[in-house]
Amino acid sequence: IDFEEINALSLPGGFFFVNSGLVLNSDNEAQLAGAMAHEIAHVAARHGTRNATRGQIANIATLPTIFWGGWIGYGVRQAIGVAVPLGFIQFSKGFEREADSLGLQYLYKTGYDPNEFVTLFEKLESLQKKRPGTISKFFSTHPMPQDRIAAAQKEIQSVLPPTNQYVVNTSEFLAVKARLEGMYSRRVRKDQEKPESGRPTLRKGPGSGKIEPQDDKKDKKKDEDEDDRPVLKRR
Numbered sequence: 001i002d003f004e005e006i007n008a009l010s011l012p013g014g015f016f017f018v019n020s021g022l023v024l025n026s027d028n029e030a031q032l033a034g035a036m037a038h039e040i041a042h043v044a045a046r047h048g049t050r051n052a053t054r055g056q057i058a059n060i061a062t063l064p065t066i067f068w069g070g071w072i073g074y075g076v077r078q079a080i081g082v083a084v085p086l087g088f089i090q091f092s093k094g095f096e097r098e099a100d101s102l103g104l105q106y107l108y109k110t111g112y113d114p115n116e117f118v119t120l121f122e123k124l125e126s127l128q129k130k131r132p133g134t135i136s137k138f139f140s141t142h143p144m145p146q147d148r149i150a151a152a153q154k155e156i157q158s159v160l161p162p163t164n165q166y167v168v169n170t171s172e173f174l175a176v177k178a179r180l181e182g183m184y185s186r187r188v189r190k191d192q193e194k195p196e197s198g199r200p201t202l203r204k205g206p207g208s209g210k211i212e213p214q215d216d217k218k219d220k221k222k223d224e225d226e227d228d229r230p231v232l233k234r235r
Helices: 020-025 029-044 047-061 063-067 070-109 115-130 146-158 171-193 216-226
Strands: 008-011 015-018
Touching: 008 029, 015 020, 015 029, 020 029, 020 115, 020 171, 029 047, 029 070, 029 115, 029 171, 047 070, 070 115, 070 146, 115 146
Parallel strands: none
Antiparallel strands: 008 015
């Protein structure tokens, strides 16, 4: 997805999306693969559907309270309304730990350095503190607190036997990242060159130095040539 906000999103059934912002903020391919492995683990372990099932069971369990009258019934319903979301937060943490473990195994099995998994989430946590809003609200729950970092490091050391060589970067990843950086730098440059609306723009005429008069048609054609993104055209 062409969006600078750091995010990766997986949906039940295996639909998977990665923002360009995650690619740009990954130092190497192993880090990007680590984030993808974590999301794939959520799908493989059916965390989304399991959470939905628990939500339905909790709603059914609260139905008898509608027959309780007075302040007692009101108090019980309020207590359940608070307790159920707190329970789901705990389940969510359990799902995150399971996704950490499975994601590390996926990363290791595909030949990537599993240590980059921890490095990426530590980096995202630091970015969120320095620049709030950089990371999507959905993805902001993923940066790993110290207990998850310790668990991941322990699994790397005790469960995953070390190998002689890990994949960290590839030329394909470097090419994709360089192209994205070029696209975003051109957009920033164009935004800076745009005159503020409602204000006159001073243009130098012929003969005044080496600056030539602007040709809107040529500039437009040049901008179109520079933007190498594919364009869908109707027949």
